[in-house]
Amino acid sequence: MMAIVAEGQNGRVYLAPTAEQEAIANAAQPQWKPDTDLPKEALGFRVQNYGMTKHADLFTPRQLVALTTFSDLVGEAREKATQDAVAAGLPNDDVPLNDGGTGARAYGEAISVYLAFAVDKMTDYHSDLCSWHSGRDTIRNTFGRQAIPMVWDFAEANPMSDSTGNFNGAIEWVVKVLEIAHPHAYSKVTQHDATAPHPHHDTTPKLISTDPPYYSAVPYADLSDFFYVWLRRSLGTIYPSIFNTVLVPKAQELVADHFRHGGHTQAKDFFEAGLVKIFSSSE
Ligand SMILES: C[S@@+](CC[C@H](N)C(=O)[O-])C[C@H]1O[C@@H](n2cnc3c(N)ncnc32)[C@H](O)[C@@H]1O
Numbered sequence: 001m002m003a004i005v006a007e008g009q010n011g012r013v014y015l016a017p018t019a020e021q022e023a024i025a026n027a028a029q030p031q032w033k034p035d036t037d038l039p040k041e042a043l044g045f046r047v048q049n050y051g052m053t054k055h056a057d058l059f060t061p062r063q064l065v066a067l068t069t070f071s072d073l074v075g076e077a078r079e080k081a082t083q084d085a086v087a088a089g090l091p092n093d094d095v096p097l098n099d100g101g102t103g104a105r106a107y108g109e110a111i112s113v114y115l116a117f118a119v120d121k122m123t124d125y126h127s128d129l130c131s132w133h134s135g136r137d138t139i140r141n142t143f144g145r146q147a148i149p150m151v152w153d154f155a156e157a158n159p160m161s162d163s164t165g166n167f168n169g170a171i172e173w174v175v176k177v178l179e180i181a182h183p184h185a186y187s188k189v190t191q192h193d194a195t196a197p198h199p200h201h202d203t204t205p206k207l208i209s210t211d212p213p214y215y216s217a218v219p220y221a222d223l224s225d226f227f228y229v230w231l232r233r234s235l236g237t238i239y240p241s242i243f244n245t246v247l248v249p250k251a252q253e254l255v256a257d258h259f260r261h262g263g264h265t266q267a268k269d270f271f272e273a274g275l276v277k278i279f280s281s282s283e
Contacts, residue, residue, distance in 0.1 A: 001025055005137075005155075012137050030064035034229035036247055041259040043219040044147030047129070055229050058148070063126040066159050067230065070122060070167065074115045074234045082108030098239055109238050114178070116234035118170040120227045125157050125165030127226075139164045146218045148226070191242075193252040195277045212278070215271055216256040224248045 001017045017025075033056035038048055052058060059067065085104035086092045095101030097109040127142045132155040139155045142148075157165025192199060194212075213220065225247045236243040250260070256271035258264045 025062060028060075028062035028065045030061050030068055032068045032233070033059070033064050034233075036225070036229055038148075038225075039222050039259070042222040043216055043255070043257050043259065044149070045219070045222065046150045047148055050150055055225065058127045058129060058142075058226065059123075060128050060156065063128070063156065067119065067123060067126060068233075070119045070159070071116070071230060071234045074112050074119060077115055078108045078112035080108075081111040096238070098241070112238060113235060114174050115171075116231055117174045118167065119234055120230050121170035121173050122159065122165070122167060123227060123230050125170075126159065128154055130155055130157065130165075142226070143223075146220075146223060148223070195252060195254070195274050212275060213254050213271075216258070216267065219255060219257055221248050221250045221253045221255070 001022050003014045004017050004021065006013050006015055034054070036055050038053055038055060038057075039045060040048065047058070056064065082104050085107040090107055091103035092105075093101065093103040094105050095103055097106040097113075101109075124141045124143055125139065129142045129148065129151045131140045131151045131153045132138075133140050139157050157163070159165060159167050162168075190199070228243075228248050232243040232246075254271055254274040256264075256267040258267040261267040261270050
């Protein structure tokens, strides 16, 4: 530990840590960590050559303690919200959200979904790839761009502070989305491989609006795992079918990743053949 940033009377101050503060920081022992492998090589990933080969390596032990604690609390909050819903008169029907429930159990589970989103938002501000923005005197998040590059300085946020990376800030992001989402608008979300026939095919005329991936620009699936491992921990029992794989599925992903497809030509061919399949489909 090089320095502790604290609020002084006239702005931030940089203090040398005491031996006690260093000992406290070094004492953290996480009870859980995402022990899954990072891709050996992938577009935008540079950390493996520096010894980071597991998702767990992207977090310090102290960050792992904080994140697993918040993730555990999602489960506790779910139970409390369910009890509150029963007390408020919602049907105590024990039908899960995943089965279309609207009673007390589903209410508690819905609350836990939003809290789990906030924990995932926290991971962006609590990895060992968070650096220091010297111009703004603040912590940078992990995903300044859609990649996992090597970072040469490091700053650790305090999740209980009023500063960048605090838990209330993560909740505020989720609330902002909920405030503009229209719960009564008709929509149905399905997750589906676009190259496969549509499972709910019907002949109703449709307007199709799409935002397909763009060659090798973004390794979505590999990046998703950074968040998925935490979301799975927090919500795996609520949505067992969505989280039934240890990491996100990769084989069907339309991305021109030469590492995954064994060369640049093969990657381009795989990507283009997949897009042709989607857009020439009569389904
Ligand atoms: C450009 S992004 C879309 C971003 C989205 N419009 C948004 O604002 O968040 C392309 C998306 O296509 C997804 N994708 C890649 N291969 C796919 C496939 N075979 N079937 C369905 N989606 C796929 C990627 O995971 C990524 O989420």
